[in-house]
Amino acid sequence: MYPIIMNLNNKRVLIVGGGEVATKKMKMLLRQNAQIVVVSPTITPTLYTYFVNGEIRWLKRSFEAADTKGAFLVIAATNNRDVNAMVGESCLENQLVNIVDSPVDSDFYNMAYLNRGKLKIAISTEGASPLLAKQIKQDLNNFFDDGYEAYLDFLSAAREKIKLLVNDEERKYLLLQELLEEKFRTNEEEREKFFLDIG
Ligand SMILES: C[C@@]1(CC(=O)O)C2=NC(=C\c3[nH]c(c(CCC(=O)O)c3CC(=O)O)Cc3[nH]c(c(CC(=O)O)c3CCC(=O)O)/C=C3\N/C(=C\2)[C@@H](CCC(=O)O)[C@]3(C)CC(=O)O)/[C@H]1CCC(=O)O
Numbered sequence: 615m616y617p618i619i620m621n622l623n624n625k626r627v628l629i630v631g632g633g634e635v636a637t638k639k640m641k642m643l644l645r646q647n648a649q650i651v652v653v654s655p656t657i658t659p660t661l662y663t664y665f666v667n668g669e670i671r672w673l674k675r676s677f678e679a680a681d682t683k684g685a686f687l688v689i690a691a692t693n694n695r696d697v698n699a700m701v702g703e704s705c706l707e708n709q710l711v712n713i714v715d716s717p718v719d720s721d722f723y724n725m726a727y728l729n730r731g732k733l734k735i736a737i738s739t740e741g742a743s744p745l746l747a748k749q750i751k752q753d754l755n756n757f758f759d760d761g762y763e764a765y766l767d768f769l770s771a772a773r774e775k776i777k778l779l780v781n782d783e784e785r786k787y788l789l790l791q792e793l794l795e796e797k798f799r800t801n802e803e804e805r806e807k808f809f810l811d812i813g
Pocket residue numbers: 638639712713714715716717722723724725726727737738739740741742743744745747748751
């Protein structure tokens with residue numbers, strides 16, 4: 615399996631089925647600025663809220679083969695194996711499909727996923743144990759505290775500044791390395807001082 619992180623801006627995403635699993639996957643898809651369509655006769659109250667808020671489209675009916683047309687990403691998440699398989703078969707080779715009850719027929723899996731602003735940590739067991747992935751996520755959750763979000767914003771801004779102001783490659787590298795020192799992660803005053811010093 616090949617790990618990447620994906621930009622879904624303006625991409626069409628189709629989710630077939632509107633149950634618990636579809637809802638869980640939707641939480642990761644919202645706020646990606648994707649065009650999300652759910653095809654399902656029923657949806658959970660949570661999905662209904664997203665629908666009412668205009669965050670997703672909802673086609674209130676059973677899946678039809680033509681639904682996959684033009685979708686970049688497709689998730690087959692009904693409780694019916696045959697329907698899920700049919701979703702997969704309706705897709706062209708260049709469409710990315712996740713079939714929730716059949717990893718071997720999927721082009722991608724979802725990963726357990728930790729978000730600290732710009733820091734993303736994703737864990738996969740390639741389907742061996744989603745529960746282990748969840749447990750590892752919870753362990754990392756404690757290790758990478760909330761402070762990492764602001765730290766990553768600092769790293770991002772400082773890196774831009776260094777790229778702008780420092781031409782000497784060696785000095786540039788040393789400065790980028792210096793940003794990883796503990797004091798910058800834990801101390802906001804040290805971060806401010808860094809910007810003052812660099813000019
Ligand atoms: C990461 C996460 C994201 C998400 O989907 O939310 C995810 N599953 C999560 C949770 C979870 N899934 C299941 C349980 C119940 C306990 C159990 O059965 O173990 C729990 C626990 C819970 O819900 O708490 C059951 C389950 N999962 C799959 C099957 C089908 C099969 O194996 O054939 C079945 C059996 C269904 C059945 O037989 O009824 C398949 C997949 N699930 C994946 C991802 C992909 C592989 C990721 C990997 O291994 O690392 C893959 C291959 C495809 C995919 O879905 O993309 C999320 C992590 C938790 C988190 O982040 O908190």
